[in-house]
Structures are given as structure tokens and as C-alpha cells.
Amino acid sequence: MQTLSIVGPAADRLAERLAPRLDGRVATVERLPERTDGTDADGVDGSFGLGDDGAWVGAGEHRSLGDLLDALAVEYDYALLSGVPEARAPTVVVGDEGIEVRGDVVDTVDAVDDADLDALARHADDGEPYITLETLVEQVKQSPRAERAGAIATFTGRVRAKDGGDDSRTTHLAFEKYEGVAEDRMTTISEELTARDGVEEVAMHHRTGVIEDGEDIVFVVVLAGHRTESFRAVEDGINRLKDEVPIFKKETTVDEEFWVHDRQ
Numbered sequence: 001m002q003t004l005s006i007v008g009p010a011a012d013r014l015a016e017r018l019a020p021r022l023d024g025r026v027a028t029v030e031r032l033p034e035r036t037d038g039t040d041a042d043g044v045d046g047s048f049g050l051g052d053d054g055a056w057v058g059a060g061e062h063r064s065l066g067d068l069l070d071a072l073a074v075e076y077d078y079a080l081l082s083g084v085p086e087a088r089a090p091t092v093v094v095g096d097e098g099i100e101v102r103g104d105v106v107d108t109v110d111a112v113d114d115a116d117l118d119a120l121a122r123h124a125d126d127g128e129p130y131i132t133l134e135t136l137v138e139q140v141k142q143s144p145r146a147e148r149a150g151a152i153a154t155f156t157g158r159v160r161a162k163d164g165g166d167d168s169r170t171t172h173l174a175f176e177k178y179e180g181v182a183e184d185r186m187t188t189i190s191e192e193l194t195a196r197d198g199v200e201e202v203a204m205h206h207r208t209g210v211i212e213d214g215e216d217i218v219f220v221v222v223l224a225g226h227r228t229e230s231f232r233a234v235e236d237g238i239n240r241l242k243d244e245v246p247i248f249k250k251e252t253t254v255d256e257e258f259w260v261h262d263r264q
Contacts, residue, residue, distance in 0.1 A: 001073040001135070004124040005081040005103050008094030012082040014112045014120075021121040024077025029068065029084065073132045078124055088209065090127040092120060128208060133219045136203040140223040145200035149223045153230035155238050157218040159211055168253040172212045178246035182206070185245045193222070193237055198229035204237055206247055 002022075006014050012030045019026045065087065072079050081087045091103040094112060106123045109115045133156055140152065161169050177183075190202040201223040211217055220237040224230035249260040 001069075001076050001079055001130045002124050002127055003069070003079045003081065003087070003089040003130045004120070004127065005084055005087045005089040005091040005101070006094065007083055007085045007091060007099050007101055008096050008109075010112045011094055014092070014094060014109070014115055015080040015082045017112065017115070018117055018120050018124075019078075019080060021117045022078045022124060025075065026078045026080065027072050027076040028080045028082060029065070029072075030082035069130055070132050070134070073130050073135045074138055079130070080124075089130075090123055092123065131205045131207075131219070133216070133221070136205060136219055136221040139203050140201040140221050143201040143223055146223060148225055149200045151222075151224050151227045151230040153222045153224070153227065153234045155218075155220040155234045156216055157238070158216050159213050161213045168255040170213060170251055170253050172210050172252050173217070174210050174250040174252070175206070175208045175217070176248045176250075177206070177208050182245050182247055186241060189237060189240045189244065193233045196229065196233060198225040199233050200224055202233060202237060204241060206241065206245065208247070 004018075006012075006018075012028070015028050015030070019028065065084065069079060081089060085091075085099055085101040087101075087103055089103045090106045091101045092107045092109060093099055093101070093105055094109045094115075106127075107120065133154060137152060137154065140146070143149075159170065159173050186204050186206070190204055193199055193202045199222060202221070204218070204220045206218045207216070218238070218241065220234050220241065222230045222233040222237065224233060251258060251260055
């Protein structure tokens with residue numbers, strides 16, 4: 001799922017104008033509790049708001065923003081976030097350029113009516129996709145070879161706060177990838193694992209940017225005929241990803257900040 005955050009005056013109106021330009025199923029997430037039925041905006045297939053208790057509301061369910069995006073990622077191709085400056089997503093600022101946002105600002109718009117909707121649609125498409133473990137599981141289930149599979153094995157890597165009781169606490173990690181090369185290498189690894197006897201489909205994803213303590217970093221999902229092949233392919237997949245894919249990690253603890261490869 002591609003995400004785009006829009007902040008500033010009438011951010012929700014800009015999201016509504018942009019939604020029909022996007023090629024796929026679009027959900028909007030906004031801070032307006034009135035917008036919860038998901039049926040009243042052209043081009044929008046789902047709509048979610050912020051309830052009075054501060055929890056995000058969608059289809060009658062209360063979730064954190066992260067939980068909501070995790071759920072949307074399985075069903076939607078895009079999520080447009082209106083008035084959510086705390087979202088770590090590519091961000092378009094309307095009007096006030098002084099708004100503090102958590103994501104990278106990819107465009108500024110003086111007014112909603114002045115927005116280049118085609119350019120904003122490209123920003124939505126160009127950002128790193130919001131991928132979850134559930135997204136990849138559903139992806140491999142759709143494989144044309146799924147009827148021969150009796151097992152799905154997965155691996156999830158997450159940010160570990162400490163290796164030992166006396167270690168300084170890790171607050172977050174930041175990942176940078178060798179653009180293009182990292183994706184190509186993961187594709188090659190997936191294809192080579194899929195070529196094994198008994199393995200039907202392999203999917204993997206490594207997040208980049210800032211990832212905080214307790215958050216997920218990397219996923220490997222294997223669809224296979226039996227559990228033995230699936231377990232072996234998952235283990236080999238994550239080992240090869242760590243060894244062969246050019247992704248660089250900066251660790252920040254309560255005491256210091258350093259690139260991990262400089263310590264190895």
C-alpha cells in the first residue's frame with residue numbers, strides 16, 4: 001500500500017480531489033469523526049476518522065494509527081492521511097510551510113485549488129510502500145501455485161531494545177538502502193529460493209528510514225508444499241538478505257549513535 005500524508009488547511013478536501021487520480025483502491029484517514037462510513041467521497045473506497053477518545057475509528061473499530069494502517073495495507077492500494085503530521089509518510093504541506101511533520105516533505109501547495117493532482121499522484125506512487133507481514137502472506141496465497149502448497153512459514157525481524165541487561169537501550173534504528181540494487185538483489189534471492197523443489201512462492205521486504213524500538217523491520221514469507229521446505233527456505237532467505245542485500249543500519253541508543261557496519 002502506498003501512503004501519502006497531507007497536512008494544512010483543507011487537507012481533507014485535497015485528499016478527496018486526489019483520490020480519483022490514483023489507480024487502485026483508496027482509503028482516507030483523517031481527524032474528522034464525522035467521516036466514518038466510507039461512502040461519501042468520489043474515488044474513496046474506505047474512510048476512517050479520529051474518535052473523541054483519541055483512537056482511530058474505522059468501520060466501528062478502535063485502533064492506533066499504526067494498527068489501522070496495518071489493517072488497511074491488506075485491502076487497499078493507497079492510504080491518504082489528512083491532518084496527521086505525526087505520520088511517517090511522504091508529506092504534502094498545504095499553505096503553512098511551518099507545520100512540523102514527521103515524514104519527508106515531498107511537495108508544498110499554496111492552496112487546494114492550485115494543486116497539481118497529477119504530480120501529487122506521482123508522489124503517492126513513488127514513496128516506499130507500506131508493507132506488513134499480512135500483506136506478504138496474502139500475496140503468496142494468491143500465487144497460481146498455491147494449490148500445491150500446504151505450508152506458509154514466516155520470519156519477522158524487529159528492533160531489539162537490548163542484547164543484555166547491562167546494555168544501553170536502543171531507541172531506534174535507521175536503515176538506508178542502495179537504491180535499485182537492494183530491490184534487485186531481494187528479487188534474485190526470492191526467485192532462487194522459489195526454484196527449489198517444494199517451494200512455490202517467496203516474498204520478502206525490508207523497511208527503510210527510522211524504525212523505533214519494538215517495531216518490525218524485515219519480513220520473509222515462504223509458500224511451500226510442506227513445512228520442512230518452508231522452514232529451510234525462510235532461514236536461508238533471511239540469512240541471504242542480511243549477507244547479500246546492501247542495506248545499511250545506524251543505531252541510536254540512549255548514550256550514542258553509530259553506523260553498525262563501522263563496529264563490525
